[in-house]
Amino acid sequence: MPTKPKTGHKEPLELEVGTVSEEIEVPVASEVVFRKIWKIKRFHKTIAKRDLVDSPVFRCSVNGMATFWNISVRFWKGPNGKKITNPLVVCLNLTGCETEETGQARVRFQFGVWDASIKHWECCPISSVVLNLQNTKDLLSVGYKSLGILDRHLDSSKDVSIMLKLQIIQSDEEVHSLSQDMARLLLKSEDKDTLIECAKEDESPVIKVHSWIIMARSSKLALQLQKFQDEKTPNIKYKLDLSDFQHSLVTELVRYIYTDKVDNADTHANKLLPLSTRYQLPGLTALCERTLLESLTPSNVANILLLADQCRCENLRKAALHYCENSEEIKESVHIGKTLAWRVMEMVNPDLFLEACESFGSSSSNLDSPGTPGSWSD
Template sequence: MQPRSPRIPFHISYSDIVFVDTCQSDHNTVTYSYLWTIENYQAYSEEQITYSPHETLTNEIEFKLELETPKHSYDLSVHFVPKCSGKERFKCKVCVWIPADKEKSKSFKILTLPESAKFDLIKYNKLSDNSEILLEGDKLTIACEIIIFKSSIPVLESKLADDLGALLEEETLSDVTIVTGDGQKIKAHRLILSARSPVFMAMFKHPSKENELGCITIPDFNYNVIREMLRFIYTDQKPNMADIIEELLAAADKYCLDRLKAMCADFLLSSLSAENAAKLLKLADLYNMEYLKSRAVEFIKKNIDVVWETPEWKQLLNIKT
């Protein structure tokens, strides 16, 4: 539930109410904060009622505030008046207070909207006697905080990754076969491959041998690499990388899987050392991974005396010359 904008127009005789902030404190509550500033307050007569315009709180809820100027020695009161457009009822906590009054804490009530409420803020004579502090610039500012309690019905965690992963593992309704470089076969689904990789999308969207035969041959990579790449495609989860990181990075680059490339770069960066710094620099340059490249260069500059003696660095220099 989020506040709407733009604000509802208000009549010229009304005092405007200003939306300040909204935040989701946890999964069960959303807090909305407002300030209502009334100009030229001391010109108001006793027993006069001042209205704010209706303010949109959520798609289903709006509210207004009514300030009742009391007779001398009585309480200054604010009415919270909500209006709900839907049938659903919302439980909320409404707090109203004068920020300039440091002696009194917030007044609050628990309501079930569209239930209204009245808040007694301050004695009228106290407000008059302390006008230099409480009515600075002849302005009365009232704060209003509304905490909406969301439904307590538990929402189950998503099983999308597990469900799609099961399609791959169980080969349910598969319509294409992938033949890996070591001759093994993996059954997959055109729609999922196309949705995740623009390379597969182009392959299946246009007339092609692979599309016609329902078979894709990938001679560059063996079964383990393709299996882990497909597991990422289906579940969006980090695959097993330890023994196939370079091949998996190459596969991610070939099939334009940018998130998988970033996962591979993060894995490589976690193992950055003097022994492999030159190798990581070469991979970063080859696959256009600027962040990994800059980190490798930074590491090499700081450790050049050690890196200089490694076989990987000497091999890199030989390639360059």
């Protein structure tokens, strides 16, 4: 029979018996994007007292490879040698690496700063660099951005939050991925059977593709394939008329059809979004929506809102309306007619204009809860 435990002598309770670490295991490491937020407490007082500010070191571990990073704030100096606190320099540093297999990796990163007035991240363009990852504890500066910190970036506690998105793409993984194989197929010309007509630019090459890929990816584009025959190009059997669009835009559309990727998405997203909905490419629609959402500013939100409504992209439309909430800068632009986009919206889409006006002052979002000085959150 079970017996009652003895109650005479009690062993001291160990409050800490070890540590817990996190590592992500995924089929493809390049699909993982690490997102870290560094809250700098009492921002103006902090930078006034220091010549440099460093975040705590954080770890990004995936598939047996651990990398260690921090973000640092540095300052420009004026002609008189005194430090300039605005704009400041935000740097990404690799502080160490632990890996069983050494090799090259492409690191993509993006900084952002929290706009407390409209509760939205203002993001810098994405940067990319190739690194040799091996076991090391040496500090390596990976890249930097110059950021201007304004009153709208200070929350109610006078803190500033800086965000980092980090993606590590190992070279071997990238070389053997389906996307890269399809990219190499796109470069081969001997077995392509379709010619795409588009608005030519200076010295732009002819765009040729495989008809079977077009048919597999977009039923709408497949319906536009026309039979084509020319003795000079016996291999070409089809023609696709996209002459209404510039060569550079069609190139990115074709790149997405082959690889699910777009180069310089920030530049092309606003023009690719209408094409994605017209030709029923939902993956491209989602990519453009994400890119446009990250690029929202008070000066472009009206244009993006019009575009989202035109393309019937409800997620982007709701996000743009939410962005307008509690923004005095946008409210002022609307009421005094400062920007052309708002005047155009009022004329061509009065219902949307009214909906945007009604969103002012109706925000239900909250700031992140205060954390400890220099703390990190995921």
